[in-house]
Amino acid sequence: MTDSLFYAELTWPDSQARIADGASVFLPLGATEQHGRHMAMNVDVVLPTAIAARVAAKVGGLVLPPLAYGNRSQPRTGGGPSFPGTINLKAHTFSLIVRDVICDLYRQNVRRIVTINGHYENIGPTIEGIEMALDEIGRDRVTDLIVLRVDHWDMVRAATLERIFPNGYPGIELEHASVIETSMMMALRPELVNIGQASNDGPASFQPYDRYPSPCDGVPPSGVLSLTEGSSAEKGEWLLADCEAAIIEIISREFNGD
Amino acid sequence: MTDSLFYAELTWPDSQARIADGASVFLPLGATEQHGRHMAMNVDVVLPTAIAARVAAKVGGLVLPPLAYGNRSQPRTGGGPSFPGTINLKAHTFSLIVRDVICDLYRQNVRRIVTINGHYENIGPTIEGIEMALDEIGRDRVTDLIVLRVDHWDMVRAATLERIFPNGYPGIELEHASVIETSMMMALRPELVNIGQASNDGPASFQPYDRYPSPCDGVPPSGVLSLTEGSSAEKGEWLLADCEAAIIEIISREFNGD
Amino acid sequence: MTDSLFYAELTWPDSQARIADGASVFLPLGATEQHGRHMAMNVDVVLPTAIAARVAAKVGGLVLPPLAYGNRSQPRTGGGPSFPGTINLKAHTFSLIVRDVICDLYRQNVRRIVTINGHYENIGPTIEGIEMALDEIGRDRVTDLIVLRVDHWDMVRAATLERIFPNGYPGIELEHASVIETSMMMALRPELVNIGQASNDGPASFQPYDRYPSPCDGVPPSGVLSLTEGSSAEKGEWLLADCEAAIIEIISREFNGD
Amino acid sequence: MTDSLFYAELTWPDSQARIADGASVFLPLGATEQHGRHMAMNVDVVLPTAIAARVAAKVGGLVLPPLAYGNRSQPRTGGGPSFPGTINLKAHTFSLIVRDVICDLYRQNVRRIVTINGHYENIGPTIEGIEMALDEIGRDRVTDLIVLRVDHWDMVRAATLERIFPNGYPGIELEHASVIETSMMMALRPELVNIGQASNDGPASFQPYDRYPSPCDGVPPSGVLSLTEGSSAEKGEWLLADCEAAIIEIISREFNGD
Amino acid sequence: MTDSLFYAELTWPDSQARIADGASVFLPLGATEQHGRHMAMNVDVVLPTAIAARVAAKVGGLVLPPLAYGNRSQPRTGGGPSFPGTINLKAHTFSLIVRDVICDLYRQNVRRIVTINGHYENIGPTIEGIEMALDEIGRDRVTDLIVLRVDHWDMVRAATLERIFPNGYPGIELEHASVIETSMMMALRPELVNIGQASNDGPASFQPYDRYPSPCDGVPPSGVLSLTEGSSAEKGEWLLADCEAAIIEIISREFNGD
Amino acid sequence: MTDSLFYAELTWPDSQARIADGASVFLPLGATEQHGRHMAMNVDVVLPTAIAARVAAKVGGLVLPPLAYGNRSQPRTGGGPSFPGTINLKAHTFSLIVRDVICDLYRQNVRRIVTINGHYENIGPTIEGIEMALDEIGRDRVTDLIVLRVDHWDMVRAATLERIFPNGYPGIELEHASVIETSMMMALRPELVNIGQASNDGPASFQPYDRYPSPCDGVPPSGVLSLTEGSSAEKGEWLLADCEAAIIEIISREFNGD
Secondary structure (H helix, E strand, C coil), X not given: CCCCCEHHHCCHHHHHHHHHCCCCEEEEECCECCCCXXXXXXXXXXXXXXXXXHHHHHHCCEECCXXXXXXXXXXXXXXXXXXXXXXXXXXXXXXXXXXXXXXHHHHCCCCEEEEEEXXXXXXXXXXXXXXXXXXXHCCCCHHXXXXXXXXXXXXXXXXXXXXXXXXXXXXXXXXXXXXXXXXXXXXXXXXXXXXXXXXXXXXXXXXXXXXXXXXXXXXXXXXXXXXXXXXXXXXXXXXHHHHHHHHHHHHHHHHHCC | CCCCCEHHHCCXXXXXXXXXXXXXXXXXXXXXXXXXCCECCCHHHHHHHHHHHHHHHHHCCEECCCECCEECCCHHHHCCCCCCCCEEECHHHHHHHHHHHHHHHHHCCCCEEEEEECCHHHHHHHHHHHHHHHHHHCCCXXXXXXXXXXXXXXHCCHHHHHHHCCCCCCCCHHHCCCHHHHHHXXXXXXXXXXXXXXXXXXXXXXXXXXXXXXXXXXXCCCCCCCCCCCCCHHHHHHHHHHHHHHHHHHHHHHHHCC | CCCCCEHHXXXXXXXXXXXXXXXXXXXXXXXXXXXXXXXXXXXHHHHHHXXXXXXXXXXXXXECCCXXXXXXXXXXXXXXXXXXXXXXXXXXXXXXXXXXXXXXXXXXXXXXXXXXXXXHHHHHHXXXXXXXXXXXXXXXXXXXXXXEEEEHHHHCCHHHHHHHCCCCCCCCHHHCXXXXXXXXXXXXXXXXXXXXXXXCCCCCCCCXXXXXXXXXXXXXXXXXXXXXXXXXXXXXXXXXXXXXXXXXXXXHHHHHCC | CCCCXXXXXXXXXXXXXXXXXXXXXXXXXXXXXXXXXCECCCHHHHHHHHHHHHHHXXXXXXXXXXXXXXXXCCHHHHCCCCCCCCEEECHHHHHHHHHHHHHHHHHCCCCEEEEEECCHHHHHHHHHHHHHHHHHHCCCCHHHCEEXXXXXXXXXXXXXXXXXXXXXXXXXXXXXXXXXXXXXXXXXXXXXXXXXXXXXXXXXXXXXXXXXXXXXXXXXXXXXXXXCCCCCHHHHHHHHHHHHHHHHHHHHHHHXXX | CCCCXXXXXXXXXXXXXXXXXXXXXEEEECXXXXXXXXXXXXXXXHHHHHHHHHHXXXXXXXXXXCECCXXXXXHHHXXXXXXXXXXXXXXXXXXXXXXXXXXHHHHCCCCEEEEXXXXXXXXXXXXXXXXXXXXXXXXXXXXXXXXXXXXXXXXXXXXXXXXXXXXXCCXXXXXXXXXXXXXXXXXXXXXXXXXXXXXXXXXXXXXXXEEECCCCCCCCCCCCCCXXXXXXXXXXXXXXHHHHHHHHHHHHHHHHCC | CCCCCEHHHCCHHHHHXXXXXXXXXXXXXXXXXXXCCCECCCHHHHHHHHHHHHHHHHHCCEECCXXXXXXXXXXXXXXXXXXXXXXXXXXXXXXXXXXXXXXXXXXXXXXXXXXXXXXXXXXXXXXXXHHXXXXXXCCCCHHHCEEEEEEHHHHCCHHHHHHHCCCCCCCCXXXXXXXXXXXXXXXXXXXXXXXXXXXXXXCCCCCCCEEECCCCCCCCCCCCCCCCCCCCHHHHHHHHHHHHHHHHHHHHHHHHCC
């Protein structure tokens, strides 16, 4: 029988034993969203799941099945809800999933949950879902539950960003399908990246406001918001190592009081 | 670049091209639910996803990311919502996901959708989700959309059931974590089955009614509702072959008018 | 003043006294749905209400007003949501009614509730409604509440089915508007049955999957899924007697610990 | 076969024929609510259903199954949500039922709907349910649908009120379980009235504001808000005749353009 | 720094101190709704806010930001949802706002809340919102919370109405945009009243039932349901003084036990 | 009569005429949220409303009543939902308000809407509300509607930020209750700022992740996330002038095609 890092690959007695031992549980939050002409649409699922697995391997945690459908993509951060290929959930639907999963984990005595997010637009509905779970469980009763909410891009050290972007970091929002995501995919799932297909039609230059219902004109035709030039598996490894290290440190501080 | 069967492993231009060519899209509907002491909790995800992939390979279709969290497990069909390990969504949450995914597929011109279900309790909320999608798209407008809803266990031929159960088929509800599911898992993911751990504490003998909030006493301690004896990868292959053949025939009839 | 079996026919002091005495409360769950050319559309209301009344008379219980509108009819079990005459609630609406009624009964100290269902498609939303009520009341607080969920067709003894169907029971799903329901209606409300109008256009032969939005072609034009031949008030009495006896036994076991 | 006034007592072909002939459809809206020590709790169901049947008999209409559970009772109009016996739905639940029923009637070509209400607290949620139905059907499409919303107490002629209350009409809100309702029940279901049990602990004297969560102190212990003295079946007949005549006139004006 | 009556004009430490001192909190409930050709559309906001401020000044209370959008206007009480200018919320939306605000006030130790309503159609959804808040906080826990719900028109003394309407008070529903509201606006915000534009196309004569989806024909073209003749700032002062005095007395009785 | 910039201060015929003339409509989105010991809690309402009024005065637009209650405050951007004084709406509630208001504006022929936001946490639920409105109106029908979504801080020119923050701009999230907001309040409502009470307990130093349910420790006791030093009415004027100019330019481009 597998001694898997993945919750759903365990038998129920094994999962029960692991949770009784205090295992942290990781919930990867992703999306099925266009990521340029050179990458698969599962980038936002692959990255947080891989990061969660690396961390879980080190801290004895368990990785839950990722949420593979994300909150509505927006033009300025992912191409927008009507970009071809992207599949969008409504914000309330996404929040309800997060709420239900957390409430049910609580019921079976999980008290240490880390959501690891790979899709910018999930931030708000994840916060709402967590708050709704706390409301439903009962604020006075949840004294022993800690839920951490991590966006993987915020785990990268400034030094690494400087190393990768010697000319200046364009900021996470424009990083959609760009050097950071491309590099990490090259490190993790090279068969899902065709760097030769990476367009040079960016970077996007967005207006500093949103317009509805028309998609903003600023999304480059490729869907890549910034640039892919210079992406490499090696850089991907730097980034993944940062994420792993940072989350391990967070867990140590928040869960173990170190 | 991969020429994947899996929608989310494609780039957006590839997915767009495939859909423009009329590719059918398969949505596996699963759960994270106890499946006895001898199997992983992802059985209801693994089986419909694998079946979808086999069919998609033959008919030129695409497999969407599966829904890995299912509607509340019930004692008589899966051990119940409070069985350790199982993670339950509320019915309305599950329906909203199905609704959102179908509405958004429709927006990007998908007109041939097949849901392949692996979790008994998903049946009702899937029907509701599909109906809600039709309501939202507009009943008069959806003249060109066809959504098929398939439960994999209904795809098995009577002859195969007789071959597997020479002493009589106990019925699909009691088959939870039993010979059918165990055999298919042995064929597909043998590393997630430890047949030596299969208990002989069944079959379940349920009262013909439900009691709340207490779990019915009839669930065997192992969570296996019937028996696992006689499970084999070979039988799993018979079952998978039946599912594949039946769904291909359905698609041929419903989508191609053959 | 009436000493009625029907909750709503009592004055409030009488209902209060009866509940303080520990009376079980029965909630019939029905539908307004086509039942062939030979029967009224209230079959799914009449049957569970009559059964509830017979049981209540024996065990000193009270029958609540039935829910007369049911969850969306489906082709394979009732003709489908677009069959003429049928009035469909959405699943979530139905669940909310069940939730509200149970929560409010709990508030007024009812602790023994039995839902008696007459409409196949109500099963899932009733389970959800009960679970939602338990969530709302608070799982830790409801230690003294028992809700039983009974489908009347599951109360019939195998011996009776053999007697009625000497050539084999077609199964409950196909029994829609067929011998079982017709016979019970003939026993209870003969004026609502015109057996001469019963069509012989069945039995339905459904594909083992659902297709949306078109109704499955397999529904016979009459709406009767199986056959009505051989229906009689006498057989109806056998069936009703079985239901009555079985539910009384269940109550004795679950509520009185016998 | 019955040639019933009640929709659910018809076969589906009969209901279909009646609707094709332009039959108006009546939806009685009631509640299960305390109505004093002298009357059953189904008053708000019995009255609008009986009135609907009288009108339907004259205009060739059909009476739908009544909604037997109403929106939360309020102290100033019915004793309040925590009065013993009363069963309360949340407003949103009630509105969703009204919405679903109207949407589904529209689907099967019903274009003339009259809701007849017997429970004061239903007014708001009924309006909302009707508006939600119009939103869902589509405002531009519903040019041929007319829904009338009638409260039965507003159908009584001033002359009749003067005759019944020679000393002045206390107003409909205080009429809860009082002379008007009691008289109509005496005319329709005398076995559900025990006039000897009618208390003389009213009339209620409410403060002109609401207080939550405590029930207002002004509800008399009996639950009768005004007085029952002088109630009689004869007066009930006057009231029912007024309701019948007024609604027939409304239908004639609104539906037939007379 | 301001020593404002208005909650949102305080700093958080000041609000916290005031609440710790037991300050009552007033929530004005209004609407943006047509009020005739002679008045602004913010009447239903201006009036309850001004009344709240006058009361708060006397009792040491705090006025919350008013809800400026109200529940769907109805023809018989405000011109209806499709009258030009009016902006309508759905009932459920309105109730959710009330629920959220009350729940959050409770969280920060507010235990004395008074809603002061200026829009007839808000009554039902406000009641529902308050009840939902009590449900969410938990009925057993809210023993120390009192929420009062006041409609300002019910605070006017009979003597004042007689003085203003020597020929008889037409009733509050017809008072929409008429003498009462116009007079109070003249007292409070004369620049928002142009009495010369007041039409004489009323009073409205409504049928005693509602018709959907068409607006009732009885709404006068101006939107004034009754008459504006005789409106004056002086009368407005009488009305405001009544409201102030009555609410102060209510607070004294309900909150201070006087 | 007033010739107001504020929609709700107009009569309905005036608003109707203005909209028929093509007036843009501005919806300020705010919150009631702690803004340090030195400022009122209505900052997020005052700023967008004032900016909207300045723009409306120039372009002939109308300002709707602001939403005065915002989506749940978060620690990293506003102190968090349990900071004293702050009143939080759930995300779904906020989205429903935005949806209802936009749908209803559309009904009365408004086709140019600009939301001006002053509360960071409103961004996501506003996007969702706008998308829900487009879903409800019907994506094919809304070809003539444009909704712009503006956050006022994104309207400030880089040159102005450099002038105000010669040592570097700390970024908008940390600007909560800091120099930008304080300066604009000093320009607009000096009586609501007591600069002497401004604490020097910042800047906040947040961890780059969220923790629930405990508030992050990084919020300075004052609630000011950055610093207030150097705030002035003059700088406030620079900022307001930037906002005004930028939004006028946006409107010119998007609405007039300039």
